[in-house]
Every structure is written in C-alpha cells, then in structure tokens.
Amino acid sequence: xxxxxxxxxxxxxxxxxxxxxxxxxxxxxxxxxxxxxxxxxxxxxxxxxxxxxxxxxxxxxxxxxxxxxxxxxxxxxxxxxxxxxxxxxxxxxxxxxxxxxxxxxxxxxxxxxxxxxxxxxxxxxxxxxxxxxxxxxxxxxxxxxxxxxxxxxxxxxxxxxxxxxxxxxxxxxxxxxxxxxxxxxxxxxxxxxxxxxxxxxxxxxxxxxxxxxxxxxxxxxxxxxxxxxxxxxxxxxxxxxxxxxxxxxxxxxxxxxxxxxxxxxxxxxxxxxxxxxxxxx
Numbered sequence: 001x002x003x004x005x006x007x008x009x010x011x012x013x014x015x016x017x018x019x020x021x022x023x024x025x026x027x028x029x030x031x032x033x034x035x036x037x038x039x040x041x042x043x044x045x046x047x048x049x050x051x052x053x054x055x056x057x058x059x060x061x062x063x064x065x066x067x068x069x070x071x072x073x074x075x076x077x078x079x080x081x082x083x084x085x086x087x088x089x090x091x092x093x094x095x096x097x098x099x100x101x102x103x104x105x106x107x108x109x110x111x112x113x114x115x116x117x118x119x120x121x122x123x124x125x126x127x128x129x130x131x132x133x134x135x136x137x138x139x140x141x142x143x144x145x146x147x148x149x150x151x152x153x154x155x156x157x158x159x160x161x162x163x164x165x166x167x168x169x170x171x172x173x174x175x176x177x178x179x180x181x182x183x184x185x186x187x188x189x190x191x192x193x194x195x196x197x198x199x200x201x202x203x204x205x206x207x208x209x210x211x212x213x214x215x216x217x218x219x220x221x222x223x224x225x226x227x228x229x230x231x232x233x234x235x236x237x238x239x240x241x242x243x244x245x246x247x248x249x250x251x252x253x254x255x256x257x258x259x260x261x262x263x264x265x266x267x268x269x270x271x272x273x274x275x276x277x278x279x280x281x
Contacts, residue, residue, distance in 0.1 A: 003051025006274040009235030011058045012038050023062035036239040038071040054278050057084040072103040082106040087126035093133035105278045106140035118148035131160040140164040146172040147183040157193040164195045169202040188226035201235030204245045211249040229265035233273040
C-alpha cells in the first residue's frame, strides 16, 4: 500500500529509562502502555498507508525532548516533532530557535504548563514571547485544551495574527460524552483567525467513544465547513487510540465514512495540511 498519509499527532516513548529518564513526578507505572517506541509506531501506521508522523513530546519526559529528537534524527524521512519548552523559563524563544533545525515544527502548550486556570492560561509573559517567536519562525503552537481555553486563544490570536496555532483533538469537545452545540460554535468561531488549524482525531476519547465513531460526523462536518479542509488535519493520538480500538478505525472515519468530504477534502485532511504546516523545510 502507498504510504501517502500523514498522522499529525502520535506520542512515542521507550522503556529504556537509563538513556531516557522520566521527568520528576513520573514513574514507570504512569507509562501505559509500558512501551510505544518509534519502531512500534511505524509497524502500526505503515500498513494503514501512513508514511509520516508528527511526533508529540510525551508528558512523561516533560521538557526533555531527547527521545523524540533522537527518533526524528534516526528516521528523518518519517518524522517531525512537536516539542515542549517551559513557558515560565527565562527565554522560551531561545529554546524554540534551538529546536527548529532538529525537526521541531511545533510546540505543545496547555494550562498545566502555565500553572494558570483556563480563563487566563495564556497570561504568563513566556507565552507572549512564544507567540511572538512563532509568528517569525512559523513553528506552530499546538493547544491541548477544552472549550474553556478557547477565549484565551481568541485573545492571543487577535494580538498575534501571524502565529500558526493548532487546536488538538477537536478541542476535546465531547470528552465527557456530550457534544454541546455551544462548544462546537465556540470552536468554529475561532476559524475567523486565518492561522488557526484543527486536528481531527482522538476519536476513541470523544462522544460515544465507540467505533466507527459516526456520532462525531456532525461535529467534524461543522468544523470542516468553518475552517475548510486546508486547515484541518487527521491525527490518531496513538498509542491511546490503539489501547482498546484500532489504528484503522481512526483513519477509516475520514477515509471511508464521511460522505460530505470530497476527495480533495480527504487529500488535505489526511496529507496535505500537515505536509504544508509541519513538514516544510
């Protein structure tokens, strides 16, 4: 099978703690599954036609991106990365610049790192610095938030309109089992910012959380209608997608089941958006 698709979001980690120690506060019992290496990911994704992956720095390592960086270097034709830098450190922009030539195309940001509630999670000065740097470097800022975090994204994207921003996991709408119209409307309203993108995935965690995930169709339809397929990209969120479900069940929702998607839409969502935003040279 041709490996033309791109998975915009998968984590990897290794049980080799001697070379890649866990961050303070994490233990081996937190690693579930105990191992999900780059090789395990490739063995899983390539038979589904996925040849490239944007690796997401795993929280087990916090700000030490070493394992992800080593895998990008080892499989430079397969991987780019979304790293994590400390927004409360003195110079997060310097850290961003240092990681750029190592294949890091984006940075995960979330309220946990800013140590602020969602209503003001982007207030720390370090995030101002990161947004300003990302506007210049075109390294995207990838938001792990639920709808309570949307207003802050709106505020910062108004201030920094040239900063590429990604909303992970459809903004975690429906993570509690209920897809609320107000949440969907709030996510769609963010599309007024031309540089906001949405990752469409983590289906195992949203809505009914049951394959084939057809209940998520109306949500995805509204998001694609608002953002356009050129600002949407599919993600598996492995290995969590494959704990109880399968990799193919995730990609099949976009590839096979949503009749409102044209072939051109599918090409952008499954390949071209991530290729343009994350796999640029």
